[in-house]
Amino acid sequence: MADLVRTGCATRRAADVLLRAANGRAVMLRMPAPATPGSAAEQLGLATPEFQDVELAPVVFRKARAKVATKKAAEREMLVSATAVKALLGSSGFASASAMFAAAFGVLVDEALLTIVSASEIEAGGEICGYTLLLREPVVLGI
Amino acid sequence: MQNAKDTFYITLCNRIAALNPGRTVVVRGVTRPGVLVEENELETAVEMPDAFRLRWTSAKVDAAGALPLVALGCEIRYCTDGNAGNGGMDRGRLLAAMDGELASTVGAGPQSAVKMNYSGTAQGGAPAAMGTNIFWGDLAFGEVVVNGERLERVATVQVFSYQEAGEL
Numbered sequence: 349m350a351d352l353v354r355t356g357c358a359t360r361r362a363a364d365v366l367l368r369a370a371n372g373r374a375v376m377l378r379m380p381a382p383a384t385p386g387s388a389a390e391q392l393g394l395a396t397p398e399f400q401d402v403e404l405a406p407v408v409f410r411k412a413r414a415k416v417a418t419k420k421a422a423e424r425e426m427l428v429s430a431t432a433v434k435a436l437l438g439s440s441g442f443a444s445a446s447a448m449f450a451a452a453f454g455v456l457v458d459e460a461l462l463t464i465v466s467a468s469e470i471e472a473g474g475e476i477c478g479y480t481l482l483l484r485e486p487v488v489l490g491i
Numbered sequence: 492m493q494n495a496k497d498t499f500y501i502t503l504c505n506r507i508a509a510l511n512p513g514r515t516v517v518v519r520g521v522t523r524p525g526v527l528v529e530e531n532e533l534e535t536a537v538e539m540p541d542a543f544r545l546r547w548t549s550a551k552v553d554a555a556g557a558l559p560l561v562a563l564g565c566e567i568r569y570c571t572d573g574n575a576g577n578g579g580m581d582r583g584r585l586l587a588a589m590d591g592e593l594a595s596t597v598g599a600g601p602q603s604a605v606k607m608n609y610s611g612t613a614q615g616g617a618p619a620a621m622g623t624n625i626f627w628g629d630l631a632f633g634e635v636v637v638n639g640e641r642l643e644r645v646a647t648v649q650v651f652s653y654q655e656a657g658e659l
Contacts, residue, residue, distance in 0.1 A: 380533060463534075
């Protein structure tokens with residue numbers, strides 16, 4: 349049992365080292381603040397929620413996998429450390445990573461807000477060692 | 492027009508909450524009646540099963556009368572996957588329950604409500620009653636769409652209101 353636990357930890361650490369070695373960087377996960385109970389103004393779109401940016405690091409973009417379709421926004425894959433996600437889950441109170449990513453408004457990369465299209469787990473040796481987020485870039489206006 | 496949309500939503504919300512208090516949805520950590528307006532929510536919140544989602548579509552203004560008559564098209568979208576504990580085999584029954592709730596709240600009388608102005612609620616004030624009513628026609632239920640294990644339906648209704656002087 350102890351060996352299994354150690355193996356899981358080692359997989360996550362190895363993934364973290366790989367992400368850092370591949371020029372891992374930090375991005376911000378933009379989360380909406382909890383809704384106000386019983387607020388008709390929020391339900392009617394009169395009051396908008398506040399947003400909170402929380403750091404997500406290390407992450408790596410797989411630039412080679414950017415998908416660009418004609419007249420459509422490009423999509424990029426971002427690899428995220430499971431350790432970073434686990435730390436966020438502990439502080440934000442979400443039951444699972446999928447619930448957290450589903451609730452997130454987007455990922456702030458420098459000045460650009462990218463929409464989360466999907467999130468999937470990266471598993472190795474029966475342990476989640478990272479997450480792949482598919483992000484949609486904002487549409488660039490043609491001039 | 493916005494007052495008519497807001498009034499219809501709040502009326503439907505209150506009627507659903509009174510008919511089936513268990514029909515709830517969790518939006519950004521808060522439980523509320525299972526009715527939401529798509530255009531008032533974050534994009535991430537709109538795909539929720541077992542809840543009614545209002546989508547405002549068309550708008551027509553008939554200026555022939557003393558007050559312009561506005562006709563707004565409203566799609567009420569809902570879907571269910573069934574209960575996971577039942578393997579989703581009760582999804583037909585759950586969709587029928589939602590059909591029934593909608594028929595009992597929108598389809599049943601009175602098909603009207605006093606038009607309210609909710610703009611004051613943004614500053615913590617109370618909604619103000621206006622001089623006219625909103626009223627709506629009968630529900631038209633669309634075909635069931637089977638999307639994998641999910642059953643989806645769109646019901647449509649036309650909501651009418653008189654545009655009062657000075658109303659946006």
